[in-house]
Amino acid sequence: MTVTRRDFLRATAAGTVTGGLTSALQASQGKRLNILWIMTDQQPISTIGAYGNKIVKTPNLDRIAADGMRLNRFHISAFPCSPSRACFFTGREAHHHGVVTNDVPLAADVPALGDVLKAAGYDTGYVGKWHLSGSMYRDLAGRKPLDGNWQFERVEDASEFKFKHAPGGTGEDAAQHGFDFWVGGWKHYHEYLRSVGLTDIANRKQAGNHNDMPSGPEGTHIYSKLPQEHHMASFFADKSVEFLRKQKGSDRPFGLVLSFYGPHLPVAPPKPWDEMYSMEQVDLPTNHRDELKDKPLAQRNNRRCYKLPDWEDDQFKDYIRRYWGYCGYIDRQIGRVLKALDETGRADETIVLFTADHGDMVAAHGFVFKLGHCGYDELLRVPFLIRCPGRIKPGGTSDALVSSIDVLPTLLEMTGVKPPAGIDGASFSSVLKEPGRSHRDAILCNSMERNLTVATDRWKYVLNWSPRDLDELYDLKADPGEMKNLAGDKAHAETVHQMRRRIRKWLHETRHPYARTILERMLVAPQVTARDLWPEITEFKYLGGDEFEYTVVWHAVDEPPKTPKFWSFTHFINKKYGKDGGIVFRDTTWPEPPTIDWKKGGAYQVGPIKVKIPKHAGPGEYLVRIGLYNPPTRATPGMLARGKGNAVEMGTLVIEKKEDAVSSVSFRPIKRRR
Secondary structure, eight states: OOOOOHHHHHHHHSOOOTBBHHHHHHHHSOHHHHHHHEEEEOOOGGGOOOGGGGOOOOOHHHHHHHSSEEESEEOOOOOOOOHHHHHHHHHHOOHHHHHOSOOOOTTSSSOOOSHHHHHHTTTEEEOOOOOOOSOOOOOOOOOOGGOEEEEEEEHOOOOOOOEEEOOOOOOTOOOOOOOOOOOSHHHHHHHHHHHOOOHHHHTTTTTTTTOOOBBBBBBBOOOBBOOOGGHHHHHHHHHHHHHHHHTTTOOOOEEEEEEEEEEESOOBBBBTTGGOGGGGHHHHHOOOOOOOOTTTTHHHTTTTTBBBSOOOHHHHHHHHHHHHHHHHHHHHHHHHHHHHHHHHHHHEEEEEEESSOOOTEEEEEEGGGOOSOOOOHHHBOOOOOEOOTTTSSSEEOOOOOOEEEGGHHHHHHHTOOEEEEEOOOOOOOHHHHOOOOOSSEEEEETTTTTTEEOOOOOEEEEEEEEOOOOOEEEEEOOOOTTSSSTTTOGGGGHHHHHHHHHHHHHHTTTOOOTHHHHHHHSSSSOOHHHHHHHHEEEEEEEETTEEEEEEEEEEEEEEEOOOOEEEEEEEOOTTTOOOOTTEEEEEEOOOOSSGGGGOOOOOOOEEEEEEEEOOOSSEEEEEEEEOOOOOOOTTOOBBBTBBBTTTTEEEEEEEETTTTEEEEEEEEEOOOOO
C-alpha cells in the first residue's frame, strides 16, 4: 500500500491508525530529540579533515565527528542533486518518489521530512538549496526554456521515464512539504542583498542559488566577487542562527535543515578563501592519470568534465585548492550555527548530522565536476557525520554499508516518530549503538535512470544501460581507486553474473516500473570503441564587416564510415543568443572528396569556408563545435574518440561589436595535449 502525504496528514490529525498507517503523534518516552540537518552540495569526503585530509581545515565538521560517529561507507541512493535530495527526505527509491532527474518537482502528496515532523508537533525550518520544485531560477526573461519559470513534467511512456518542459514550479521561493520557516536562495537572498546596499547585484540577478559572481571562467583561478560576509553561505548561516535563537526556552521540539549551495561549481569561494591553501600543498589524487582504457565511451567522450588532455597539472591543483577553500569557508559558517545551537541550551537534546547530496571528481580519473556516466566513489560515496549526546558514543567510526534512503527512518526511530508507509529505507540505529555491526550487504544507486551501481564490501558493478555502454566492475579491495575495469575479464564472469543477479533482485523487490526495459538493455552488447576521426582548424581569417573564413582538416586516424555521405558541420554556440542547445548559427559543407572516399591515415581539407554572421548574433564568446552528420538519414559516424558524441569542441570564436556592427572576429583554439 502506498500512503500519500494527504493520507498521512489526515491520519495524523485524527490520531488514529488507518490502513496500516500509525499516527505520527505517537510520542516516545521522555522529551523528543531535535534535529539539525546540515547538507552541502557536491562535496566529496576527500575535502574533510575527519576523513583523513591532513591539510584542509574543517574544525567544525571534525568536531561533529569527534563528538559522534563517522560513517565511512555511506552512499547516496540516486544521483544527481534533485533525485538524491528526494531520496534523503522521503526515504524512498527514486522510481517511487518520481524525481529521477533534476528539475522534477517532488509531488505534494509524497510525505517528506518536513511533513512528518510538523505533523508530530515540531517547529520546522528549511534554509538554503531545495531543488525539488522545478527550475531554481525564476523571472529571468529571455532564458530558455520558458523564461526560467519551468519544471519537468512527466510524459507517460510504456518503456522508460520521459519528461517534457512545462510552465510552473515554485522554485526556491515558497515553503515546501511542511517546513514553516523557509529561506531560499533566490527571492529571499535578493531581498537580503538590497537590505545591505547591494541593490545593483540583486536587481541584475547576478547572484542567487548557484550564481555567486565568479571572477572568471573555470580553468583559471577564480573567486566569488561577493564579499564573504554577504555570500549566500553566510546569509544561510545567519538565517539558521535566527531560527535556532527562537528555540531557546521552548518546550517544542524542532527540526531544521541547513542546505548550502556550495562547494558546487562554479568553484569560486569568496576571498581570502580562494588562496587559503597554496599550490605546493596540493597533491593530485593517485587515480588522477587514468587513460580510461576499457571504460565507458561516455566517459572517454566527455569534454565538459574530462579535463586531463587539456588542463595542465597546475589547473587541477588550483581547482582542488579552491575546492578546499570553499569547504573551509562553509565549515566556518557551520561553526557559527553550532555555536548558536550551544547557546540555546538544547544541544544535548539535538541530533546533528552532516552529509552531501553527492560528490565531485576533484581530478580523480582526470575529471572535475559531477560525471553522469559512472559509479565512482568520488561521486556516490559521500560524507555522513552524526552526533547525539548520550545516545551516540563520541569518536565512533563505522564501515557499515548505509544508503541515503535509510536516513529518514533512522531519524524518526530516534525521535520516536512513526514513519509513513511506503518508505524503502531501513533504520541503521543499531549501527549508531554498535559501530561494528553491519547494516546492508549491498548498496544500489540509480543515476538519472541511465545506470545502476551496486556495491558490496569488495565489489562494485555499474550497469550502463541508457544509452547502452560498457559496464564496469571494480575490485574495491585490490583497486580502491577504481582504475581497472574487470567487467570484460572472463576470470570475473561469475562475479559479473552475481552482481547482475543483485540488480535483477532489486528491480523485482522495489517494483521498478521499467524493470523489463532495463533487463532487456542489459542483454544488448555495448559499443566498445570510439572512432578516432578528428577535425582541426588550420586557418582562420577575419574578412572585415560581418564575415570570416576558416579551413578544416579532418584526420582519419581510423577507417571512416563508408556510408552514408556526411556533411562537415560547425556550430557556433552562445546560450544568451541561441536556441536548440544554444546554437546561434551554423555551417554545413559537403567535403570534397566525399567522406565515403576517405581512407584510414588520410587528411582531408574542407574549405576555406566563408561565414556571414547573422544580425541576432550579439557580441561575446561562442563555443565552436565541429562534427559529421547526415540530415536526411539522421546518421552519424558514431562516437568520436576526441569529442563528445559525433562532434569535437574546437575552441572559442570572439565577436566584438561597435554600434551594433561587427568590428572584430577572432578565434582561440583549445590547447590539446594529444
